[in-house]
Amino acid sequence: MKFIELKNVNKTYSTGVTALADLSVEIDKGEFVFVIGHTASGKSTFIKMLYREEKPTKGSVIVGGINVAKLRNRKVYKLRRKIGVVFQDFKLLPKLTVYENVAFALECLGTSAKDIRPKVMKAIEIVGLKEKIRSFPHQLSGGEQQRVCIARAIVNEPKLLICDEPTGNLDPETSKDIMKVIDNINKDLKTTVIMATHDKEIVNRMKKRVLLIEHGVLTGDYLKGSYKSHEGV
Amino acid sequence: MKVFRIIGRSFRDAFKSVFRNFSLSMASILCTTITLLTVAISLVVAYNIQDITNSLEKELTIVVYLEKNATNEDAEFIKSSIEAMDNVEKAVYKSKDEWKNEMSEYDSSYQSLFDSYDENPLLDSFVVYVKDVKSLDTITNNIKALDKIESASYGKDAVNTMLSVFDFIDKVTVVIVISLIFVTAFLITNTIKLTIYSRRNEIEIMRLVGSSNIAIKMPFVIEGFVIGFLGSIIPVIITIYGYIILFEKLNGHVLVELITLISPYNFIFYIALIIMGLGALIGMLGSLLAVRKYLKI
Numbered sequence: 396m397k398f399i400e401l402k403n404v405n406k407t408y409s410t411g412v413t414a415l416a417d418l419s420v421e422i423d424k425g426e427f428v429f430v431i432g433h434t435a436s437g438k439s440t441f442i443k444m445l446y447r448e449e450k451p452t453k454g455s456v457i458v459g460g461i462n463v464a465k466l467r468n469r470k471v472y473k474l475r476r477k478i479g480v481v482f483q484d485f486k487l488l489p490k491l492t493v494y495e496n497v498a499f500a501l502e503c504l505g506t507s508a509k510d511i512r513p514k515v516m517k518a519i520e521i522v523g524l525k526e527k528i529r530s531f532p533h534q535l536s537g538g539e540q541q542r543v544c545i546a547r548a549i550v551n552e553p554k555l556l557i558c559d560e561p562t563g564n565l566d567p568e569t570s571k572d573i574m575k576v577i578d579n580i581n582k583d584l585k586t587t588v589i590m591a592t593h594d595k596e597i598v599n600r601m602k603k604r605v606l607l608i609e610h611g612v613l614t615g616d617y618l619k620g621s622y623k624s625h626e627g628v
Numbered sequence: 629m630k631v632f633r634i635i636g637r638s639f640r641d642a643f644k645s646v647f648r649n650f651s652l653s654m655a656s657i658l659c660t661t662i663t664l665l666t667v668a669i670s671l672v673v674a675y676n677i678q679d680i681t682n683s684l685e686k687e688l689t690i691v692v693y694l695e696k697n698a699t700n701e702d703a704e705f706i707k708s709s710i711e712a713m714d715n716v717e718k719a720v721y722k723s724k725d726e727w728k729n730e731m732s733e734y735d736s737s738y739q740s741l742f743d744s745y746d747e748n749p750l751l752d753s754f755v756v757y758v759k760d761v762k763s764l765d766t767i768t769n770n771i772k773a774l775d776k777i778e779s780a781s782y783g784k785d786a787v788n789t790m791l792s793v794f795d796f797i798d799k800v801t802v803v804i805v806i807s808l809i810f811v812t813a814f815l816i817t818n819t820i821k822l823t824i825y826s827r828r829n830e831i832e833i834m835r836l837v838g839s840s841n842i843a844i845k846m847p848f849v850i851e852g853f854v855i856g857f858l859g860s861i862i863p864v865i866i867t868i869y870g871y872i873i874l875f876e877k878l879n880g881h882v883l884v885e886l887i888t889l890i891s892p893y894n895f896i897f898y899i900a901l902i903i904m905g906l907g908a909l910i911g912m913l914g915s916l917l918a919v920r921k922y923l924k925i
């Protein structure tokens with residue numbers, strides 16, 4: 396069985412909007428996959444299927460052996476512990492320092508104090524924010540805040556890192572740095588990365604597998620390096 | 629181990645948020661205090677009333693006089709009929725001679741009165757002991773309906789008045805206590821709702837990183853518990869010292885010797901324990917309502 400397997404997935408929201416139609420795709424362990432498409436094409440909906448923020452209306456979603464579509468509300472946390480999620484808006488807790496924000500994720504899971512420290516330090520080192528460990532979010536730049544979010548997402552060593560437009564609020568230079576961090580996580584930690592983005596430049600430069608979604612339909616699956624921006628978006 | 633850490637964190641968070649939403653928390657705590665004080669007073673009164681009623685039950689008897697021509701067989705039959713009635717403890721026979729002796733001993737002027745008769749002018753009787761004072765009236769009426777009964781009676785008015793006053797106090801306190809508990813739970817629900825709202829970002833992140841639902845709900849339930857507990861401190865102190873002082877001031881009696889108060893030791897600590905438990909329970913009830921209503925997970 397593949398690490399991630401979506402079969403004939405349909406998603407129709409209660410408003411009647413069909414955001415995904417008959418979408419099937421397989422993703423291996425350790426892959427780096429971009430999800431691209433116009434606005435409202437269904438990228439975020441696709442992402443939300445993976446961490447069970449939304450349930451498919453039809454079809455099956457399997458992530459790391461867990462049948463996400465059939466997962467009960469009470470059990471969703473078991474899936475979430477295997478996945479790190481990063482968003483465009485940073486969702487940091489303003490009254491906690493960088494260290495505390497990252498440690499928060501582990502405290503929530505009841506990790507013991509002596510295990511928390513080394514894990515948090517390692518994650519913060521990976522995103523290159525060791526000097527700012529005592530800073531509060533409002534004392535950081537956008538790029539630095541996003542690094543904290545990434546550190547929080549990987550601190551529990553998830554098998555899968557999901558990013559929904561992580562560079563959406565950042566300038567091109569900062570975006571580049573963030574992408575380097577994410578790429579390193581994929582290469583060094585063997586973490587599978589799935590990232591939705593609008594940013595053609597990033598997609599062109601990094602030469603990864605690309606999934607193109609148009610009006611909720613998967614219209615292109617370009618293997619590593621085969622995507623050229625003129626072909627699609 | 630994990631569970632303890634999560635509970636420990638929940639307590640820390642609960643105290644923090646009590647201080648963060650200080651004014652509303654204070655309102656909830658005060659409301660709990662008032663409610664619990666009322667409950668404490670009601671309980672003390674109710675237990676004492678129960679105690680007094682119990683001792684009255686032992687004192688209260690129905691005196692049944694048989695008709696002059698009643699035979700021994702009649703007396704036997706009446707005795708078994710009375711004892712077959714609901715709530716009758718026993719019926720003790722007391723002959724007219726026993727009455728005569730007793731009365732003569734009590735006051736010698738009766739002696740000369742009795743001497744002026746050829747025959748004992750009194751009647752044979754039964755003294756009926758009941759299990760429940762509330763049934764005195766019914767039993768008396770049932771006895772009157774039997775054959776060969778001259779009269780049956782008990783200290784009707786005094787008892788009836790006392791019982792109806794007790795009954796009234798009971799009902800009023802139950803209504804007051806229940807309404808206060810609802811008001812308090814409602815206020816605590818609103819306090820917790822505010823905490824949930826002020827921590828919605830935190831909750832979102834907790835869900836995202838994989839906190840179990842119990843771990844997410846726990847801090848709020850414990851916050852309710854803490855509010856209930858803080859609210860019970862003053863009532864517990866007032867109840868314990870208040871009752872002990874009252875008991876000593878009154879020498880253990882209300883109005884007459886017959887009505888004695890329950891001795892404070894053990895009793896009042898038992899009440900204090902109930903109050904504390906109830907405070908924690910109301911707090912958790914309020915927060916559970918809030919969690920169910922406002923924490924959509």
Ligand SMILES: Nc1ncnc2c1ncn2[C@@H]1O[C@H](COP(=O)(O)OP(=O)(O)OP(=O)(O)O)[C@@H](O)[C@H]1O
Pocket residue numbers: 408409410412413414432433434435436437438439440441
């Ligand atoms: N919770 C929701 N309820 C109803 N409709 C929704 C919901 N979320 C998304 N939609 C609709 O589903 C469609 C796909 O939305 P989605 O957010 O997946 O697009 P997207 O590709 O991420 O867009 P963008 O690039 O702007 O982020 C849109 O038409 C949107 O309006």
Ligand SMILES: [Mg+2]
Pocket residue numbers: 438439440559
């Ligand atoms: Mg989106």
